[in-house]
Amino acid sequence: MKILAFAEQRDNKLKKSAFEVVRTARIIADMSGADVVALLIGNQIRGLAGELGGFGAQKVITVEDQKLEKYSSTAYAKIIAEVAKKEQADIIFLPATAIGKDCAPRVAVKLDAGLASDCTALKIENGELIATRPIYASKLLTDVKINSHVKIFTLRPKVFPTGNSSGSSSNIESLNIALSDVDFASHVKEINQASGKLDVAEADIIVSGGRGLKGPENFNLIEELASVVGAATGASRAAVDAGWRPHSEQIGQTGKTVSPTLYFAVGISGAIQHLAGMSSSKYIVAINKDKDAPIFQVADYGIVADAIEVLPALTQELKKLLGK
Amino acid sequence: MKLAVCINHVPDTAAKISISADGKNIEKTGVTYVLNPYDEFAIEECLRLKEKYTGEVIAISLGGDAHKETLRKALAMGVDKAVLLKDENARDSFAVAFGIAEYLKEISPDVIFFGKQSVDFDDAAVGTMVAEMLNLPSVSVAVKLEISNNSVKVEREIEGGKEIVEVTLPAVFTAQKGLNEPRYPALKGIMAAKSKPIEERILTSVDSKTEVIKMYKPHSKNAGKIVGTDVSAVSELVRLLREEAKVI
Numbered sequence: 001m002k003i004l005a006f007a008e009q010r011d012n013k014l015k016k017s018a019f020e021v022v023r024t025a026r027i028i029a030d031m032s033g034a035d036v037v038a039l040l041i042g043n044q045i046r047g048l049a050g051e052l053g054g055f056g057a058q059k060v061i062t063v064e065d066q067k068l069e070k071y072s073s074t075a076y077a078k079i080i081a082e083v084a085k086k087e088q089a090d091i092i093f094l095p096a097t098a099i100g101k102d103c104a105p106r107v108a109v110k111l112d113a114g115l116a117s118d119c120t121a122l123k124i125e126n127g128e129l130i131a132t133r134p135i136y137a138s139k140l141l142t143d144v145k146i147n148s149h150v151k152i153f154t155l156r157p158k159v160f161p162t163g164n165s166s167g168s169s170s171n172i173e174s175l176n177i178a179l180s181d182v183d184f185a186s187h188v189k190e191i192n193q194a195s196g197k198l199d200v201a202e203a204d205i206i207v208s209g210g211r212g213l214k215g216p217e218n219f220n221l222i223e224e225l226a227s228v229v230g231a232a233t234g235a236s237r238a239a240v241d242a243g244w245r246p247h248s249e250q251i252g253q254t255g256k257t258v259s260p261t262l263y264f265a266v267g268i269s270g271a272i273q274h275l276a277g278m279s280s281s282k283y284i285v286a287i288n289k290d291k292d293a294p295i296f297q298v299a300d301y302g303i304v305a306d307a308i309e310v311l312p313a314l315t316q317e318l319k320k321l322l323g324k
Numbered sequence: 325m326k327l328a329v330c331i332n333h334v335p336d337t338a339a340k341i342s343i344s345a346d347g348k349n350i351e352k353t354g355v356t357y358v359l360n361p362y363d364e365f366a367i368e369e370c371l372r373l374k375e376k377y378t379g380e381v382i383a384i385s386l387g388g389d390a391h392k393e394t395l396r397k398a399l400a401m402g403v404d405k406a407v408l409l410k411d412e413n414a415r416d417s418f419a420v421a422f423g424i425a426e427y428l429k430e431i432s433p434d435v436i437f438f439g440k441q442s443v444d445f446d447d448a449a450v451g452t453m454v455a456e457m458l459n460l461p462s463v464s465v466a467v468k469l470e471i472s473n474n475s476v477k478v479e480r481e482i483e484g485g486k487e488i489v490e491v492t493l494p495a496v497f498t499a500q501k502g503l504n505e506p507r508y509p510a511l512k513g514i515m516a517a518k519s520k521p522i523e524e525r526i527l528t529s530v531d532s533k534t535e536v537i538k539m540y541k542p543h544s545k546n547a548g549k550i551v552g553t554d555v556s557a558v559s560e561l562v563r564l565l566r567e568e569a570k571v572i
């Protein structure tokens with residue numbers, strides 16, 4: 001058996017999800033006696049390949065092309081499918097990121113393979129790989145298996161551990177895949193990065209505010225707390241719809257799905273659509289003045305009080321602790 | 325311009341969901357079904373493109389008779405034609421995409437719109453699968469779309485920013501919130517939709533490639549600890565985060 005792990009890079013830096021995907025492939029491979037091949041796609045990215053050995057890849061394949069400087073749905077899908085065929089991979093792991101979610105369905109069609117999206121756990125039962133995925137806005141979980149010969153899974157970022165690098169190295173093989181203009185039928189022209197801010201989808205800690213903050217001016221309290229703990233700022237839909245915060249910060253079903261280590265929900269009631277985006281966080285802190293707010297049912301720690309009073313005190317306390 | 329919009333019929337996200345006796349499905353009785361929220365953005369975008377460039381908007385749904393209700397909602401919003409690809413079996417994204425692609429091959433639209441994901445299984449897969457089956461370019465999670473001649477510039481959401489993707493028509497797009505503000509169907513539209521025909525088709529289908537083994541409720545976390553009821557609780561909260569959770 002062979003697992004192909006797609007290692008995502010952007011701007012010639014490996015994403016954390018790349019390590020998660022390779023490590024997870026290794027863990028599954030160890031349980032089933034499989035090999036792990038990692039795949040890196042981009043322009044002049046060979047230098048990144050070395051790092052992946054320490055996370056469990058026996059071999060790293062790099063596919064480089066000037067035209068691959070930016071993401072292309074069609075070209076990436078072609079490359080992944082061709083490498084999978086050449087390597088006779090049975091299982092393909094991709095991250096459930098903007099890139100992974102966009103090209104996995106194409107790869108599935110090219111390889112006539114079933115796809116399980118946004119998985120949050122994997123296990124082997126009776127020799128079969130079973131994926132757990134949240135459905136119905138995380139109200140339920142489902143265990144699914146894939147019956148096609150090739151099986152594709154996208155893994156929710158920040159859920160699977162990366163572990164530490166073992167320092168091992170792997171074979172690095174650079175592969176040429178002929179790409180013509182038609183292969184770039186969908187291609188990224190430019191990327192507008194949101195002013196160097198840490199994105200909620202990638203942050204270890206998120207401080208989110210909702211309608212309970214009463215107005216946009218009180219979000220400086222959220223930002224101050226976030227800056228002390230190195231967190232990204234998030235928001236509920238109510239705060240976004242009111243125009244207090246940009247849509248890029250919205251967490252939940254119509255926003256982003258996040259799994260940080262620590263999530264602060266401040267002045268957020270905990271509507272099911274909000275929970276859908278953050279209930280896989282490891283620790284949840286809720287600050288809400290209503291003791292019956294549903295957010296307390298998923299929170300590990302709660303303070304029932306006025307957020308406008310609690311936030312500055314909490315920021316102060318953390319500043320002291322962290323020596324800032 | 326020929327515009328196709330594929331729409332799904334899903335449980336309202338506010339609905340209480342319970343698992344059926346076989347453990348592999350949800351209990352459908354008593355659950356309110358609605359037009360998939362993301363598909364409203366897709367319909368709206370098609371209607372706006374039609375208003376700008378003239379043409380025809382065709383709404384397509386693959387499923388059982390229940391999907392007619394959702395097709396009527398699309399008619400009420402203003403689509404010109406509704407097509408039910410009749411299939412009473414529950415199928416996975418691959419099989420749904422296959423059925424839809426078969427129909428789209430017959431009508432060859434210039435623009436094909438989907439929602440970014442169905443809020444039932446949250447696969448976010450059907451749109452881009454159809455694009456691949458039809459060998460068309462695609463842009464998923466679109467929040468802005470500009471057409472000039474045959475070329476389309478689309479903004480899509482990514483981690484920490486936006487990507488501008490360029491494609492030429494015909495092409496496939498999947499709609500994210502923010503793309504537009506969907507209109508409410510006017511009463512006149514709702515009345516008119518009641519008498520509009522819904523075309524029914526039965527197409528070849530393929531089997532699902534994925535199989536549900538079971539569905540279950542997530543472990544409800546032990547209801548957390550209320551650390552306190554006023555500002556004085558912050559020092560204890562910080563202690564717990566550091567010593568118990570070890571996350572700070």
Ligand SMILES: Cc1cc2nc3c(=O)[nH]c(=O)nc-3n(C[C@H](O)[C@H](O)[C@H](O)COP(=O)(O)OP(=O)(O)OC[C@H]3O[C@@H](n4cnc5c(N)ncnc54)[C@H](O)[C@@H]3O)c2cc1C
Pocket residue numbers: 209210211212213235236237238239250251252253254255256266267268269270271272273274277287288289290293305306307308337361
């Ligand atoms: C199809 C659909 C998709 C949706 N998608 C999303 C989504 O992606 N993300 C999302 O968040 N929502 C989403 N929603 C909306 C969701 O249902 C809720 O309306 C929304 O999450 C509420 O935001 P909120 O908690 O900030 O506001 P509210 O529900 O109004 O809650 C405000 C909370 O603040 C508390 N509060 C008030 N004053 C204070 C104070 N001084 N100090 C402390 N606490 C205070 C209140 O007790 C209350 O619990 C969606 C809804 C639908 C129908």
Ligand SMILES: Nc1ncnc2c1ncn2[C@@H]1O[C@H](COP(=O)(O)O)[C@@H](O)[C@H]1O
Pocket residue numbers: 330331332333360362363366384385386387417420424437438439440441442443445446447448449450451
């Ligand atoms: N049964 C269906 N009939 C028509 N369109 C569908 C169907 N299922 C999914 N879609 C479309 O595909 C999008 C993505 O769905 P999914 O891949 O199931 O998350 C939805 O937003 C719809 O636009």
